[in-house]
Amino acid sequence: MNLVSKDISEDFPKSDKIYLNNASVSLMPLQSIEAMKEFLISYNSIGPDSKDSEPFISEKLSNVRKIISKIISCQSDEVVLTQSTTDGINIVANGLSFNDKSNIIIRGMGHEHHANFYPWINLKDKTSIKNLTIDDNGFFNLDDLESFIDDNTKLVALSHALYNTGSILPVKEIGKILQDKIPFFIDSAQTIGCIGEIDVSEIKCNFMSFNGSKWLCGPMGTGLFYCNKKSSKLLEPKTIGGESAIINHDSNFAFKELPDKFQTGFRNYVGIVGLEASVRYMVKFGMKNIHKKNQYLSNLFREELLKIPNIILYGPENPNDRTSIVSFNIKGLDSQKIVDKLEKQNIVLAVREIMEKKIVRASPHFFNTESEILQVIDAIKKL
Ligand SMILES: Cc1ncc(COP(=O)(O)O)c(C=O)c1O
Numbered sequence: 001m002n003l004v005s006k007d008i009s010e011d012f013p014k015s016d017k018i019y020l021n022n023a024s025v026s027l028m029p030l031q032s033i034e035a036m037k038e039f040l041i042s043y044n045s046i047g048p049d050s051k052d053s054e055p056f057i058s059e060k061l062s063n064v065r066k067i068i069s070k071i072i073s074c075q076s077d078e079v080v081l082t083q084s085t086t087d088g089i090n091i092v093a094n095g096l097s098f099n100d101k102s103n104i105i106i107r108g109m110g111h112e113h114h115a116n117f118y119p120w121i122n123l124k125d126k127t128s129i130k131n132l133t134i135d136d137n138g139f140f141n142l143d144d145l146e147s148f149i150d151d152n153t154k155l156v157a158l159s160h161a162l163y164n165t166g167s168i169l170p171v172k173e174i175g176k177i178l179q180d181k182i183p184f185f186i187d188s189a190q191t192i193g194c195i196g197e198i199d200v201s202e203i204k205c206n207f208m209s210f211n212g213s214k215w216l217c218g219p220m221g222t223g224l225f226y227c228n229k230k231s232s233k234l235l236e237p238k239t240i241g242g243e244s245a246i247i248n249h250d251s252n253f254a255f256k257e258l259p260d261k262f263q264t265g266f267r268n269y270v271g272i273v274g275l276e277a278s279v280r281y282m283v284k285f286g287m288k289n290i291h292k293k294n295q296y297l298s299n300l301f302r303e304e305l306l307k308i309p310n311i312i313l314y315g316p317e318n319p320n321d322r323t324s325i326v327s328f329n330i331k332g333l334d335s336q337k338i339v340d341k342l343e344k345q346n347i348v349l350a351v352r353e354i355m356e357k358k359i360v361r362a363s364p365h366f367f368n369t370e371s372e373i374l375q376v377i378d379a380i381k382k383l
Pocket residue numbers: 023024083084085086087113115116159161162163187189190210211223
């Protein structure tokens with residue numbers, strides 16, 4: 001059977017809701033919930049901090065790093081385990097060194113997710129900040145980027161895909177422009193797990209941050225930070241803990257190598273086990289198949305929406321330029337009211353914003369079905 005049309009809703013907890021808010025937090029497969037339960041039982045039987053628990057835990061950490069490194073094509077010790085996308089962004093923002101001539105380049109100010117905006121703005125007393133001008137979908141002119149770069153540019157920081165319009169930025173072309181000379185940070189919270197495998201060496205980015213609870217279908221409190229080995233020396237850790245450094249007899253600290261350098265204390269072991277199980281499930285389905293299914297569902301959603309009068313649709317038309325996010329408004333209706341009314345009918349969408357404008361955001365993932373999309377369309381028609 002064609003995997004893309006296969007109904008896999010049975011692999012997820014039963015629900016009477018149609019859940020289309022996966023760009024915020026996704027559902028977890030039953031096997032991941034089971035893996036977490038089994039882990040907690042074994043971990044407690046072994047003795048959570050006993051001699052036997054050490055190899056048990058290191059195996060779990062190594063497994064999750066290995067599987068994440070496969071889907072983003074890096075080495076497994078370049079995968080730092082954090083709690084969130086925001087954690088990784090802050091590791092970079094607070095870890096870089098600046099001088100009075102430094103500048104960093106960011107995109108779109110109020111058109112960016114706050115988590116990938118505030119940590120950069122917070123640097124305003126340490127470095128100048130150049131902001132790329134964007135169009136309605138959040139894209140910017142690559143010539144503008146080239147003209148912004150100078151010998152004092154310390155970083156270019158962008159989202160891979162945008163949380164509001166779903167636009168996918170041309171990160172490979174951008175990587176080519178930066179050519180390993182200017183450090184490149186990507187917030188990939190909205191792409192990893194949604195648009196197929198991503199190769200960090202092809203993109204030529206130095207740092208990337210994402211989480212486990214969005215498109216990777218893992219539990220909350222799991223984050224992943226990719227730090228290129230050579231680029232790790234550009235970042236001075238701003239949090240220090242028992243796990244990340246060693247102190248010698250002169251009371252001097254030495255940071256450990258990657259990935260420990262940025263991991264200051266115990267990790268969220270149970271979350272990591274759940275995440276590994278989720279990614280394993282997704283890899284079995286096939287990252288490419290997930291991408292195809294997501295494109296199919298979002299294209300269907302957009303096509304059907306366009307048949308409804310008074311719909312305003314946002315985001316690029318070309319399916320290769322967007323994730324499965326479908327953002328829209330209905331002329332004359334308030335976005336929050338639309339979402340509230342649908343929620344009363346057990347349909348979960350979200351309100352987000354493009355600058356000051358509120359929009360309705362639907363974000364289907366591969367476990368959603370064609371029939372769910374059509375039911376949501378039907379409910380929207382009746383509003
Ligand atoms: C583009 C982007 N960056 C960062 C975040 C924040 O992610 P986290 O909660 O993992 O820090 C989000 C969450 O929606 C996002 O869409």
